[in-house]
Amino acid sequence: DSGVTQTPKHLITATGQRVTLRCSPRSGDLSVYWYQQSLDQGLQFLIQYYNGEERAKGNILERFSAQQFPDLHSELNLSSLELGDSALYFCASSPASSYNEQFFGPGTRLTVL
Amino acid sequence: GESVGLHLPTLSVQEGDNSIINCAYSNSASDYFIWYKQESGKGPQFIIDIRSNMDKRQGQRVTVLLNKTVKHLSLQIAATQPGDSAVYFCAETTNQGGKLIFGQGTELSVKP
Numbered sequence: 001d002s003g004v005t006q007t008p009k010h011l012i013t014a015t016g017q018r019v020t021l022r023c024s025p026r027s028g029d030l031s032v033y034w035y036q037q038s039l040d041q042g043l044q045f046l047i048q049y050y051n052g053e054e055r056a057k058g059n060i061l062e063r064f065s066a067q068q069f070p071d072l073h074s075e076l077n078l079s080s081l082e083l084g085d086s087a088l089y090f091c092a093s094s095p096a097s098s099y100n101e102q103f104f105g106p107g108t109r110l111t112v113l
Numbered sequence: 114g115e116s117v118g119l120h121l122p123t124l125s126v127q128e129g130d131n132s133i134i135n136c137a138y139s140n141s142a143s144d145y146f147i148w149y150k151q152e153s154g155k156g157p158q159f160i161i162d163i164r165s166n167m168d169k170r171q172g173q174r175v176t177v178l179l180n181k182t183v184k185h186l187s188l189q190i191a192a193t194q195p196g197d198s199a200v201y202f203c204a205e206t207t208n209q210g211g212k213l214i215f216g217q218g219t220e221l222s223v224k225p
Contacts, residue, residue, distance in 0.1 A: 002156065031211060043157070043202060043215040056212045090156050099211045100147050104156030 003027065004105035006091050012111045018079040021108045025072055025093030031055070032074040033094070033102060034066055038087035049074055050096075081112045121200060123220045132190040134219045136203030139184070143205035146179055147213065148188045152199045160188070160201075190221075198223045 003026035013019055025032050034046040045058035049068035060066075063081075068074045078085060088109055092102035126132050138146060144165050149157035163170040163177045163186075170177050176189040186203050203216040 002158070004156075033211060033213075035213075042217055045212050045214065048211040050211075056209070058212060092156070094211070100145050100162045100206060100213075101159040102157075102213065104158065106154075107156055 002103040002105060004091060004093050004103050006089075006105035006108050008108060009106065010109045010111075012113065013081060014113055015081055015083060017081050017112075018077065019081065019110065021076040021078070021089050021091075021110075023074045023076070023091030023093075023105060025074070025091075026103055028095065029093035029103070030072065030096050031094045031099065032068055032072070033092040034060075034074070034076050035090045035092065035104075036087050037090060037107070038084075041087075043090075046076070078110070083112050086110055086112045121218050121220045123222060125222045125224060126193050128193060128195060128223055128225050130193055132188075132193045132197070132221060132223075134188045134190075134201045134221065136186040136188075136216045136219075137184055138186055138203065138205050138216065140205055140207075140214070141181070141184065142207060143214075144208045145206050146177070146186050147204045147206070148175075148177060148186075149202045149204060149215075150197075150199045151202065151218070157202060193221075193223050195223045195225055197221060 005024045030051045046060040048056040066076045088107045092104045094102045147162040148160040151157045161172045178187045200218045202218045204213040
């Protein structure tokens with residue numbers, strides 16, 4: 001158990017809909033990262049937050065947004081969903097002293113029908 | 114458990130043998146190179162990292178080798194065990210912090 005929790009574990013929805021994925025980092029970790037793992041793209045970095053502020057951005061679509069709240073939990077919002085958004089979405093956290101050792105949650109499996 | 118279902122390179126080894134997993138990285142400016150292990154149905158798990166100014170680093174049963182001349186990274190696992198069966202990803206990052214760029218992954222299968 002990495003100490004990072006993600007909910008829900010599975011999500012099935014229809015095209016055009018909007019969903020919210022939630023992540024609670026390990027206690028004390030200020031950085032939260034979101035990654036997408038899909039069949040054709042592999043593991044891709046989406047976005048990083050540090051103590052409530054956006055720190056780095058990857059190939060995140062404009063339809064996707066994220067935020068980190070004062071209690072350090074984070075949410076990833078996916079809107080106008082398309083079939084191609086079906087993937088595993090991982091959240092990870094790390095202490096400020098070590099960005100390399102990121103602790104990944106169990107992921108949310110999103111299926112868009 | 115769930116699997117991603119990628120068509121990954123695979124390495125099959127006998128229990129007790131040593132395993133070598135290779136990775137070609139892309140960015141000469143990366144400051145750190147990292148290996149992650151992903152078991153079926155789970156998120157990636159950190160194994161070991163190496164700074165760009167080093168060429169070898171050892172951990173418990175694992176060794177990472179870095180060859181910057183040819184942009185090549187390898188992970189050696191000694192005395193491979195069935196519990197080592199997983200997909201192994203190399204990743205790279207910079208001192209700017211945080212963003213990991215993952216490689217394709219290699220599936221390691223250990224036969225008892």
